[in-house]
Structure formats: structure tokens, C-alpha cells
Amino acid sequence: MQRSRIAVTGSTGLIGKALVRSLRTDGHEVVRLVRHPARAGDEVEWDPQRQYVDVAGLVGCDAVVHLAGAGIGDHRWTDAYRKEIRDSRVLGTAAIADAVAGLDVPPRVLISGSAVGYYGDAGDRVLDENAPPGDGFLPKVCVEWEEAAAAAQEAGVRTVFARTGLVVAREGGAWGRMFPLFRTGLGGRLGNGRQYWSFISLHDQIAALRHIIDTPSLSGPVNLTAPEPVTNREVTAAMGRVLHRPARFAVPAPALRIALGGMAADILSSQRARPVKLLDSGFSFAFPTIDEAIRAALR
Template identity: 80%
Template sequence: MQGSERSRVAVTGSTGLIGSALVRSLRTDGHEVVRLVRRPAGAADEVEWDPHRQHVDVAGLAGCDAIVHLAGAGIGDRRWTDAYRKEIRDSRVLGTAAIAEAAASMDPPPRVLVSGSAVGYYGDTGDRAVDEDAPPGDGFLPDVCVEWEEAAAPAQEAGVRTVFSRTGLVVARKGGAWGRMFPVFRAGLGGRLGDGRQYWSFIALHDEVAALRHLIDAESLSGPVNLTAPEPVTNGEATAAMGRVLHRPTLFNVPAPVLRGVLGEMSENVLTGQRVLPARLLESGFSFAFPTIDEAIRAALR
């Protein structure tokens, strides 16, 4: 996909924060994008799939050089009832299994499957820095991430280079956790969550898209790759940076018991943290455009 070579790329989750930005980036550079949709295909660039039925219209993927699989129910979209925990898991595990089986059945198969994952794989690391060699943590999200990545086995066994993009918190003005924070901080109501000492491994949306495209191109990369900026920050440091960039006070803080009361079990997702380093991404020659938290926030506001 480097230079003037035109590729055909299939993308799931193409209406989400990351997927829509990736589709725009690829099309701007002249690549053909096929979007997988969970309804009958209604446009020339659409292919139908149903993760829960394990169905993919494989014929529609013919000629695809790469598949980027980003679909999954939002972690922070709803309170974690038993039913929603099942939706979080099934949307990732069943969806990945369906895409991996489809990739394995293609003739010829795609060169690469970039399959979404998350830094939640590592669990709560405290202030301990971890890279891709670290084992999974304990709890619901680490367990989901392990199953999520294991579900790609059919593609790996078929010889498709498979990369797991373990993404951190994406800093973007609209969408995702950061998109919900910007209005609060702009109103001068932002502040630390809990004690603020939990690490947040972030990445600017621009760098997330560039890193995904790097994973498509970098033939040397397979397995897990952390998509996080090289300098993770604590929640307290991220709060201070939001105040600096937006020129707003950050006097408020939400105590942990209040968060637990409002969010239930999902509160652990913001009260615990991961100090994750992008070791393999940097080793492979990737360069961040917005490596610091201040730069990432400013980039989101542009």
C-alpha cells in the first residue's frame, strides 16, 4: 500500500470512530475500501456479514489484499449488565471467528488480517510499564481480549499474516471516551477520576490510523502490537493537560465510590489503568506525529 500502488481493503466497524477515520485515510490515498455491514448490502462498496450467525459474504471480499477488523460493542456505551457483558464478548469473539474463517477460505487469501484488540489485555498494571511480552491480566476485559485474539486462529493457520492491534484510549474530539470528556472539560467541570494515579495509555486518532496502515504494510509484523503513544500518563496528568490546552480549571474530582455507584462494574475500566509501551511499533520504524498528551489533545481539537 505504499507509494502509488492501489489496494483493495476490507474494513469492519467502518462507521465507528477509528474505522470511519481509516476508511477516509485509505480512500484519500486512492485505495479501494470494502465496508462490511450487518444488513443486506445496499451500495457497491458494501459486503454483508453477520457476526452472530458466523456469516460473511466471502464472494464480496474477492481481491482484497487486507482485512482490518475493528467491529465490537462499545466498552463504555452502557452499564455492564450480564446481558451486556455477553454482548461485549460475543461481538468480539464471534465476529473475529467469522472474519478469520472468511479470510482462511478466500482464494487467494488476503496478505494480512489486522484484528482489533485492546490494552485491556494487560489488566491493571499499576505503575509497572508493560510491552507485548507481558502476560494477560486478571478479570473480565483481559479474559475477553485473550478469547478475542484466539478467535483469529483460522486465519493464522491458513498462513495469513495476522496482527493484533492492542489499542489504548484514542484521543479524538468526537467519539470514544475522550469525545465524551471534551464537553465536560470545556464547561470547566473536568477533573480527576478516583485518585488520578491510574495510568492511561493513549494514542491520537491520527496516529492510530497511521499505525493501522503501518501494520498493513509492515511485512515483519505479526501477533500483538501495542497501539499507544510512547509516553503513557496518569489520569491526573491527562486531566492537567486538558486544563492547559483548553484553558479551563480542573478543580473537580469524582471519588471512586461515586463512580462505582454510577457505573457499576464498568467503573473498574476507568479506576484501573495500564502503563503500556509500543515496543514493537517503535522497533518496526513507526514514527508518532503526536507522541505527547498535550500534542494529542491539540491534534484532536484541530
């Protein structure tokens, strides 16, 4: 990648922080979109709720990577928090897409975050990027989330929807909560453990985003998941194996539903997604198996 100017939303999140660090290490100029008046030279103000973006800050950007959105697992899913999950994604994406479309010289690519939750609970069916959306709250949000980028697509900007799986990382996300439990021997399967978890190491997630920026043939939905998804039961076994801890506990599905409310449906749903577009475009995974991804996170 030639030295580029790249704008990133969600730069304080797990993926955004790692992406900014990776890009800057390689000499790229990163512009961070922040939800307060710009205080530093690398900051650009935006407000997803008001659908406001300081468009001047995007001038000269070669790529925009839009990762912002309320955390799926940060709170119990009350009606108010469901609205926040939806609005933070849909309104924010529409604001970014409108800003990109309005530039005299738009960026070469807009990468807009999405999730394998798009596919809903698909059992053991293998899911490539052509699979239809599922039913329920998260699939509906993902559909609206992707549709909100229409302005950028209509303006001729190559637009990619990064349908990300569960990111294996020590610092945050689902795995950030799992590592302490398994280290103390309290980890175990969730529900019957037969649901597929499409995972990806944080290293491969960042490498894939950068690969997308540099690969003009990639557009539309792209699954950002390791080549071979595994079941929750297999994840549990791998965690126990790598951490050398027993993983005998199990949380029954009814208990999860009582404890987590609507969010339990996401944890218990099954997405066996494969990164067909990434693989066909020549991307190579550094940590393709669950054991390798867990060990990489621990390093």
C-alpha cells in the same frame, strides 16, 4: 502503499470511519462489511452473531481490518451487555478469520482489533507486547478475542492484534465525552488519578494501522499507544492546560462504582503500555505527547 483493495469492519465507528476516509483519500479501494444486505457497490454483508460473511466480497482483498465490536462505554455493564461485549468480539472475529482462511487467495494481512485492556490493572509496571494478560472481565474478553483469529493464523495469513489504548479524538470514544465536561470547567481526575492511561491520537492510530498493513515484519500483538503513557492526573492537568479551564473536580472511586457498575473497573485500572513493536519497526508518532494529542483532536 500501492493501490490496494482493503476490507474494513466497524466502518461507522470512530476509528473505522477515519481509516476508510484516509485510505480512500489515497486512492485505495475500500470494501465495508455491513450488517444488512449490501445496498451499495462498496458493501459486503456479514452477520457476526450468525458468524456469516459473504465471502465473495472479500475476493481480491490485500488486507482485512477488523474493528467491529460493541462499545465498552456505550451502556452500563449488565450481564446481558457483558455478553454482547464478549460475543460481538469473539464471534465476529471467528467469522472474519474463517472467511479469510477459506479464500483461495487470502489477503496478505488480517488486522484484528484488541485493546490494552488485555493487561488488566497492572499498576505502574511498563507493559510491552510480551506482558501476560491480567485478571478480570476485559482481560478475559481480550484473550478470547485474539484467540478467535486462530483460523487465519493457521492458514498462514499474517495476523496482527492491534491492542489499542484510549484514542484522543473530539468526535467519539472516551475523549469525546471528556471534552464537553472540561470545556465547561467540570472536568477532573477519576479516582486517585494515579492510574496510567495509555493514549494515542486518532491521527497516529490511523497511521499505525496503515503502517502495519505495509510492514510484513509485524505480526501478533502490537500496542497502538503513544510512546509515553501518562496518569489520569496528568491527563486532567493537560486538558485544563490546553483548554484553559480549571480542572479541580475529582470523582471518587466509590462514586464511580455506584454510577457505572462494572465499567468503573476499566476506568480505574492502570495500563502503562509502550508501543515497542511499532517503534522498533520504524513507526514515527506525529503527536507523541498528551498535550500534542489533545491539540490535534481540537484541530
